Amino acid sequence: MEQFTKFFKVLIPIAYLIGVAGISIKIDNPQYFRVTAYFVPLSFLMLMLFHKPTNRRFWLIMALIGIMGFSIEAIGTNTGLIFGCYTYGGSLGPGLFGTPFNMAINWMMLVYLVAFVLQHWNTSVTLKSVASASILTVFDWILEPVAIRLDMWRWDMVTPPLHNYIGWFLFSLLVFSIFYRFAPKLQNPLAFIFAVMHGLFFIALNLIFRLI
Numbered sequence: 001m002e003q004f005t006k007f008f009k010v011l012i013p014i015a016y017l018i019g020v021a022g023i024s025i026k027i028d029n030p031q032y033f034r035v036t037a038y039f040v041p042l043s044f045l046m047l048m049l050f051h052k053p054t055n056r057r058f059w060l061i062m063a064l065i066g067i068m069g070f071s072i073e074a075i076g077t078n079t080g081l082i083f084g085c086y087t088y089g090g091s092l093g094p095g096l097f098g099t100p101f102n103m104a105i106n107w108m109m110l111v112y113l114v115a116f117v118l119q120h121w122n123t124s125v126t127l128k129s130v131a132s133a134s135i136l137t138v139f140d141w142i143l144e145p146v147a148i149r150l151d152m153w154r155w156d157m158v159t160p161p162l163h164n165y166i167g168w169f170l171f172s173l174l175v176f177s178i179f180y181r182f183a184p185k186l187q188n189p190l191a192f193i194f195a196v197m198h199g200l201f202f203i204a205l206n207l208i209f210r211l212i
Contacts, residue, residue: 117195
């Protein structure tokens with residue numbers, strides 16, 4: 001298992017770097033961006049293969065986060081009340097109610113990675129949840145220009161409205177409050193490198209798109 005861990009610790013940065021380079025080169029070819037529909041579940045599967053402990057409580061909490069994430073996105077895109085008026089493009093793959101199934105995986109992965117990084121912070125669940133929700137809200141601010149260019153979703157307005165970020169913060173706060181109270185401690189040799197590369201990936205693309 002240790003050899004596999006070392007292998008994936010090398011593979012993960014390479015995969016993200018290839019993604020940045022490929023997207024930058026193929027920016028005028030939207031069909032290329034459909035690889036996102038496969039990259040998201042494969043990344044999450046790889047992350048979960050190295051997760052411990054694999055008990056029932058953990059999987060129930062993760063399933064709950066996925067259902068909540070998908071539901072809030074479906075309500076949001078069909079009503080415009082939570083995040084603003086937006087619709088999903090084709091890059092994230094198939095879905096239901098105008099919402100890609102990958103959004104459930106996306107919420108599970110983001111919550112898992114942020115929680116892994118902050119889980120050992122010795123403070124109250126409330127303060128840790130506020131900090132985690134703040135991190136995800138900043139991440140969404142970085143993500144938005146990239147997601148729009150990659151046809152993940154599009155806004156009726158030119159830019160996301162303010163209440164998109166308010167909605168992200170409040171929903172993330174609820175999700176993290178549940179996760180920190182009920183999920184077991186996370187052990188995963190790949191989680192930190194995934195968290196770092198995932199953040200750097202969207203920061204790099206954000207900067208690149210500002211120059212293109």
